[in-house]
Amino acid sequence: MKKVVFAFLFLFSSFPIFSQGILGGRVTGNFQMDFQASRQDSVIGAEKINEKVLMNAFTNILYTNGDFTMGMRFEAYLNPILGFDKQYKGAGLAYRFASYKKDFLEITAGNYYEQFGNGLIFRSYEERNLGLDNAMDGLRIVARPFEGVAIKGIIGKQRYYWEDIWASDDFGLVRGLDAEISLNSLIKKMNNSPLQLILGGSFVSVYNKQDDRFVIDPISGDSYKMNMPENIGSAAARVAISYKAFNLNAEYAKKGEDPNAVNGYIFRKGEAAYITAGYSVKGFGVNVAAKRIDNMSFKSRRSETGNMLNVNYLPALTAQHTYSLFAMYPYATQVNGEMGIQADIMYKIKKKTFLGGKYGMDLKLNYSRATSLDKNMVNKNPAGNYEGTLGYESSFFKMGDELYFEEINFEVNKKLSNNYKLLLMYSYQTFNPIAIGHYGEEFVYANVFAADLTQKIGKRNSLRYELQLLFTEQNYGSWALGNWLQATMEFNLKGNFFASATDQWNYGNKVGEKVHYYNFSIGYTIGTTRIQLSYGKQREGIICIGGVCRMVPASNGLFATITSSF
Amino acid sequence: MKRSFLFFALFVFCFSFLYSQDEKQNAKLPSVVVKTLDQKQINSNEFSNDGKPFVVCFWATWCKPCLAELSAMAELYSSLQEETGIKIYAVSIDDARTVSKVKPLINSRDWEFEVILDENSELRRAMGVNNPPHTFIIGSNGEILWQHVGYAVGDEEAMIEEYKKIAKEK
Incomplete structure (x- = not known):
């Protein structure tokens, strides 16, 4: 609690400096506060709540000065409004980061959100109204060495309510690399071609510490120890093509052995394919999409079920x-x-x-x-x-x-x-x-x-x-x-x-x-x-x-x- | 817990007060890499309109008030462009689930905005957008000069009035 108060005092005392522009930077942000008071109603199934008022609140504050950006989000759930997981109860700085851009590099330390391709093997994002937040905490580097080329590297752990994720081996370490190339920007001859071609590929792996899990034969009493993989690897490749009124977007992803609570601890490899194709002209548009999802739950903790600790996103x-x-x-x-x-x-x-x-x-x-x-x-x-x-x-x-x-x-x-x-x-x-x-x-x-x-x-x-x-x-x-x-x-x-x-x-x-x-x-x-x-x-x-x-x-x-x- | 709530309320209150006192220090359009409709990367600080102010409007294909706003603006757009030289960047925050519907929707409705894809809400976060629709007028120097949240019938006219005022001042 003291920490929170200090953070406030610090922020508070620094506002006049920022807003007077002494440091030359600019401050932006937003906030939201929700209050709920509900009474028991057995007809519709509204349960009795012990608190008079429930509250969710957050504020984001961003400070930008040239190529430097720093930001934080304070969140309070006192107590969480109905439908939010009780584990959110509490208040504190849930998100903070500093990032710096220099030449073709962008470095972010602390929390960040990121997505590789369509997110089939990696997407860190928030959906505030659902209480979903799998923000990464760690390091991200984005390099854009030439026009049309972007390389991203990420490492970190994912948010889990208010849990100190770095204090426990229970939370897996997520590492990833992604590259995307726009051939039209990179190759001069293709600069003005009506055929646009973008290629991308990514790798993501999660390190989960070994935990013992056994299959026990109920008759003989024999037990078999599962050979749990500590590293779960995944890879994806994608292409985006557009030609005049047509466009096509396809991604294929594969995931290594990942026995977990969601898939019932099976050792089958995971697979996902997602393809969309469209045709549109003035006054008319068509879009078709198809996907196959096969054993693709990808979380940074083996035993986790539910909406938290998702490494990927399957639309x-x-x-x-x-x-x-x-x-x-x-x-x-x-x-x-x-x-x-x-x-x-x-x-x-x-x-x-x-x-x-x-x-x-x-x-x-x-x-x-x-x-x-x-x-x-x-x-x-x-x-x-x-x-x-x-x-x-x-x-x-x-x-x-x-x-x-x-x-x-x-x-x-x-x-x-x-x-x-x-x-x-x-x-x-x-x-x-x-x-x-x-x-x-x-x-x-x-x-x-x-x-x-x-x-x-x-x-x-x-x-x-x-x-x-x-x-x-x-x-x-x-x-x-x-x-x-x-x-x-x-x-x-x-x-x-x-x-x-x-x-x-x-x-x-x-x-x-x-x-x-x-x-x-x-x-x-x-x-x-x-x-x-x-x-x-x-x-x-x-x-x-x-x-x-x-x-x-x-x-x-x-x-x-x-x-x-x- | 109660204390931290009080602090929080106090803090938000004082902050918005402090900040609104200071009108000279306008925030700038942040620098975030987003995509065009053809999936090409573009930095938001490259948004421009030949030295004139422009509009940035956050929307999504599943957001009914956003579509109402864009469709109201689309009706006025071409005549307004001739008159004032306005340019509207329509930033879609559709994610992988619905982003492929953006292009056919825009084309079928025959909307002529500059459409930007912000698939993982990076620009949305950097600009402090809580929920779409959220509309900004950006000065030629990249400063955020006006913003508005939500859409009610007639809001487009208010935005246009504001745009004309800003364009005149410059």
């Missing part, structure tokens, strides 16, 4: 929805194995045509499907499971029989007149609860609709009306029970003030009470500061960003947020 190939009923059934990448495809078609109907009208009309079609891998299991070990074995065999191009998730959705965006804009959206989803770890439950099939109308009133005021409907015969979990209707009305005044009222109504609930999850919000924005106050009920559910999900428990009460940048 989900499904639409990322913002309307809440469309996001009722979430999908997250199955790191142990999945095949996925996705296609997007976007088209603009021109102005002054029958359908396009005065302003034109934007159409969007999206399809996605994720299935299991085609797996042939190997023989079990003497204990009757697959620990210590190669697990399974699988052919690269074959999709498995089990569907995890499938969706088709269609969106229309149309400006009706100077004052009205309309968005219509429809989605048909098939959701297999196995995708979020719930076995033996039936598939959910849902039709979801949304209509969103914005009305401009005068120059700077507007009203927004939103209606969402979800129809399903199935019940899932303790919240996705039958049909839903959601209506929202939002008023914006002069771009500063807003007020909104929402009712999410589980009118088709045949199991329990047909709950109205109402919510009232008001907010005020001035420049870069935004204050928002909400009161109402929040249904239990799962929110997902970028393919990573977090369970949000039900709550009933007040929520306040302040964000600002400076």
Whole structure:
């Protein structure tokens, strides 16, 4: 605690110096504070909280002076708001770094975020609203010796809540190297070629200390010690090609033996392939994507499950929805194995045509499907499971029989007149609860609709009306029970003030009470500061960003947020 | 714990106060390597507009208010460009999951902004952006002269007014 106070005093006393410019540098940053007060509500499953108010807060402060940058982030979770891991409880400097650029080199000491290629073997990032942060702590060097060439080297350990990661051997050391070359920048002849070619490759290895793990034959009592690898290596190669209206992006990654808690301690090597291809011209765009993920959980601690200590990032190939009923059934990448495809078609109907009208009309079609891998299991070990074995065999191009998730959705965006804009959206989803770890439950099939109308009133005021409907015969979990209707009305005044009222109504609930999850919000924005106050009920559910999900428990009460940048 | 919370609140408060007192010291556009739509690397300190101020706007394909903002700005863009010489850098923070949708979206909507890919949110962090949309007006010398978070209908007009004012001063 004393340390925190000192850090404050230090920061505090140094502000006047910075802001007066004596040191010639500049200070920027941001902060966010969330407050939550929730009371017990047995109908919706909101549990009793011992604290009157829960709070999450952070502030980033960056100091830049020429080629030198220094920054820190103070975080406080007193106590963490609902849905955040309790292990976040506490306060302190969670992130601090200094970095210097000289000629073609950039050196960062302390914490940093970084990504190699698509992140299949390495991505360090944060998703603040999910409580996800796998910031590296260590050293990073980036070299750009020629135009079009970037070489990155990283070493360090990953954040684990407030744990002193360097004090314990429990947290693995992550090392990596990445190179990317743009042939068009490097080779003079190709400078103006319409064919753009970028190549990249990376290596990442994690050192985990040896820990003993045994397979015990329950009949004979014999025990077999697993030969745990201390170093887990991985490599990836990628290419990005663009030619006129076409573009292609492909990456293939391979990971060495990595028996761990997520894959059930099997010794099969990991593999991932991710390819996207697009074609787009004025008024029309297509994008298709495919991926194969095979035993690719990559963490810097063998025994870790859950969202922390991820070394890599495996994007989900499904639409990322913002309307809440469309996001009722979430999908997250199955790191142990999945095949996925996705296609997007976007088209603009021109102005002054029958359908396009005065302003034109934007159409969007999206399809996605994720299935299991085609797996042939190997023989079990003497204990009757697959620990210590190669697990399974699988052919690269074959999709498995089990569907995890499938969706088709269609969106229309149309400006009706100077004052009205309309968005219509429809989605048909098939959701297999196995995708979020719930076995033996039936598939959910849902039709979801949304209509969103914005009305401009005068120059700077507007009203927004939103209606969402979800129809399903199935019940899932303790919240996705039958049909839903959601209506929202939002008023914006002069771009500063807003007020909104929402009712999410589980009118088709045949199991329990047909709950109205109402919510009232008001907010005020001035420049870069935004204050928002909400009161109402929040249904239990799962929110997902970028393919990573977090369970949000039900709550009933007040929520306040302040964000600002400076 | 309570004490550290108090300190935190006090600190944030005083800091924003102190800083807002000092208007001469504008922060500069940071130097971060991001990518163009063709995956070519570009340093953010190379963003420029022939000696005129320009706009940097953070957005994502999954962010509804961002799309509303960009589409409102797109309607005015070409006539505004003729009138004022404005240039808008639309910085997408889409990550590996959705970044491949950026190009078809931009082209299909026929948006003419300079599109930048900030796949791991490096520029976003360096510019203190909490959530998209977040819009900046950058002076010809790279100084951040104005910024705004969120989008409400009509915000684009306010931004344009501000841009014209800044362009005139220079």
